[in-house]
Amino acid sequence: MGGMIGGILISLPVTGTWRRFGAITLYSLVAGAAVTAVMQPWFGILQGDFAVNWMALSLTFLGTGAFIVGANAVFGRIGIGIGALVTMFIGNPISGAAQPMQFLPGDWGIIGQFFVPGASTTLLRELSYFPEAPQLQSWLVLAVWAAVGIVMMFVGHFRNQEVVHIEGALEGEPDAPRVASAALPAQ
Numbered sequence: 001m002g003g004m005i006g007g008i009l010i011s012l013p014v015t016g017t018w019r020r021f022g023a024i025t026l027y028s029l030v031a032g033a034a035v036t037a038v039m040q041p042w043f044g045i046l047q048g049d050f051a052v053n054w055m056a057l058s059l060t061f062l063g064t065g066a067f068i069v070g071a072n073a074v075f076g077r078i079g080i081g082i083g084a085l086v087t088m089f090i091g092n093p094i095s096g097a098a099q100p101m102q103f104l105p106g107d108w109g110i111i112g113q114f115f116v117p118g119a120s121t122t123l124l125r126e127l128s129y130f131p132e133a134p135q136l137q138s139w140l141v142l143a144v145w146a147a148v149g150i151v152m153m154f155v156g157h158f159r160n161q162e163v164v165h166i167e168g169a170l171e172g173e174p175d176a177p178r179v180a181s182a183a184l185p186a187q
Contacts, residue, residue, distance in 0.1 A: 007069050008084075011080055027061065032057035033054055036050060047128040059142040060119075065149070067083050070149040070155075095113075096122065115141075118141075123142070
């Protein structure tokens with residue numbers, strides 16, 4: 001939910017690819033620190049190194065938030081719904097958060113580990129209670145979701161770009177205005 005909230009709040013009022021990228025990165029770091037501060041020293045739910053748990057939660061927020069912001073950039077406002085559908089209504093039920101992934105029917109528990117909710121739940125569980133367990137897959141899944149969202153943000157930047165047409169520029173007319181030469185300083 002935290003990543004969805006950040007993604008939605010950044011998608012709506014923040015414009016510009018770099019501003020959105022900066023906002024979702026900052027949000028992820030601050031939200032990760034806040035949630036870690038509540039869950040580890042205050043409630044005692046998380047165990048282990050505070051900084052590692054903070055980075056795991058920040059990457060979780062970045063994975064979900066960047067995907068929603070990126071989907072909004074590529075698909076427009078419907079992208080927010082697509083991001084929510086993928087993360088909350090598909091990824092969350094098969095994440096193995098409420099019960100071990102092995103208790104889910106068929107291969108759904110394994111598939112759920114390739115979505116942000118499943119990877120983050122497994123990673124936090126391993127960091128806190130099973131530190132010797134392999135964690136690479138969870139870190140990579142979260143990093144890939146974050147990277148896909150960031151790439152979608154930058155690809156979506158070109159979705160609404162207007163094309164400027166200059167009459168006569170393509171025909172090679174000698175009196176056609178040259179936009180590029182006007183922008184260059186005199187040498």
